[in-house]
Amino acid sequence: MKKKPKRIGLAIVGAGRVGLIRGELAARHPEVDWIGLAEINPERGEIVREKCGADFVTTNFRELLSRPEVNAVVVSTDEHLHVDPVVFASERKLPMLIEKPLATDLAESASTLAAIEKSGVDAVIGYTQRFRRRWLVAKEKVKSGALGEVTMVTSRAFMNRLVAIDNYKRSDNRAEVTPMVISGTHALDIVMWLMEAKKPVEVYARSVNKALGPTWQGVDGTGYTITFDDGAIYHGVISWALPEIWPGAVYSLEIGAVGTEGVLTIDDTHRDIVLATNLIQAEGYSPDKRRHVDFLTSYPVGDMALGELRGPMREETNSWLNRVSLGVPTQHATAREGHNRLMLTKAIDLSAKLKRPIKLPITPDDMKQAG
Ligand SMILES: NC(=O)c1ccc[n+]([C@@H]2O[C@H](COP(=O)([O-])OP(=O)(O)OC[C@H]3O[C@@H](n4cnc5c(N)ncnc54)[C@H](O)[C@@H]3O)[C@@H](O)[C@H]2O)c1
Secondary structure, rough: OOOOOEEEEEEEEEEHHHHHHHHHHOOOOOEEEEEEEEOOHHHHHHHHHHHHHEEEOOOOOHHHHHHOOOOOOOOEEOHOOOHHHHHHHHHHOOOOEEEEOOOOOOOHHHHHHHHHHHHOOEEEEEEEEHHHHHHHHHHHHHOOOOOOOEEEEEEEEEEEHHHHHHHHOOOOHHOOOOHHHHHHHHHHHHHHHHOOEEEEOEEEEEEOOOOOHHHHOOOEEEEEEEEOOOEEEEEEEEEEEEEOOEEOEEEEEEEEEEEEEOOEEEEOOOOOOOOOOOOOOOOOOOOOOOOOOOOOOOOOOOOOOEEEEEOOHHHHHHHHHHHHHHHHOOOOHHHHHHHHHHHHHHHHHHHHHOOOOOEEOOOHHHHHHHO
């Protein structure tokens, strides 16, 4: 079989931590000929341009996305700032990899999805954990029926509060920065992906805010139960308020899925590789002076080794570049799935706020009526 790969001119909008990772990976991809960056912070833009060997840098994403070289786009701005570049890129019919969540406001997420679907462009969302081998193997087993009919799923996501503090620091709208919308969405996506044939019909949730509430007006964690139309249930818990000294730099996740014929348990807590040192560790988000023990590999994007990022975000980025270049199918979340995850996380937060069950799906009007 002869393959005729399409050469790629890649635009990266938002050259922060993730934009830099995607850019460095793209620079090594054989089909990428040209990389352009849009970054509102010019100093940061210059640093990333140099690190990726990018060909072009601007502070204006519209200028970048209007360049003739561009035929694919990564949108890696802050969570609440994806919408404008995504809508602009949709109008230009450019395929996109959009970081999660699609948006942080439900009405914006709906209008962004409408813009994507109207243009017919191929847009996928960066649910990176779909590229971690263990979740992929789990997906294969559930899909091929090894559990029989799945009836009950549980997930436990524990996160160092460094991640929450980083998010609260860089947001001007803290009410939208909840553990579900920003981080719980990863665990939720994995479970919903495992249960993709099922339709969620109701959610019931509660939140607590005693650790992050006083300083950051934030939410510590949320517990939720989603019921499906066939009677299956999914119970999840996320806390992003674990103390800074907690050895998991970022994310610890456990999932159990029970079916009529089998059970699947997945330990992604990273307790199998532990480092203790007198020196301060810099893995993941802002290093904390008090942390001298690390569960390695807990940074969801992957791990730096021998000067390169190894792990899920590398596989995800390369796989997406192959999707654009060769048209091969990949397991990326679609834009519609991305909107569905945002809707579910918003419904969970709404149920916790109103302290009552919420029928699914919810619409932007439901959010408005609830104030
Ligand atoms: N998949 C994963 O595992 C994973 C991990 C971390 C972050 N993320 C997601 O990636 C996205 C970026 O996160 P990050 O940690 O890189 O944040 P970051 O703050 O490091 O980077 C965001 C960058 O976007 C720039 N920016 C904002 N608006 C812009 C605009 N209109 N035009 C150009 N540049 C603009 C900011 O100046 C900043 O440099 C978020 O959506 C986040 O949730 C995903």
